[in-house]
Amino acid sequence: MARYGTSFDFIIGSSHFVKSMDPYEPHFWNKRGEVPGFEAFFKASLKRAQHLYDCFDSFGHLDYAVRYAPHQNVYYSYEQYSRWIDPLLRTLIDHGKALECNTGGFKYGLGQPNPRKEILLRYREMGGEMITIGSDAHVPDYLGFEFERCRALLKECGFKYYTVFHHRAPEMVAL
């Protein structure tokens, strides 16, 4: 990271691959099944957060895998995977890293951002304060998608501020 110095305002650390396979690919789930697929994804994400927290400012779309799970979020809960999610959140909080609230989940028809509300609540409950907001737009039409919904949800979860980064330094902005 030293190579880039502060030439970036903001770096998102997003977990995708598990053993060279992205949950985006159906084969990821076909090979393992749904629950082991989630377990493998959260396990890998925890390991990444613990080893690489120095390389990013905010941890991106924490439950991203749910977008592509065979039943999406129908059988997915925070409680089921809390043994990996809790220490991941702990790592972010202890090292002053933000958690991303990614509205892409709404775009994928999940009715939730990534991560889902229970995880945002848990992060707040554990003392987490820094939330960055992203739309994962990929195309201009989705820039800022459902940000008002996101604002309301974050307030419901007990957040009063969201975080923006300039030259990799956080700034708290009222929601």
Ligand SMILES: [Fe+2]
């Ligand atoms: Fe991503």
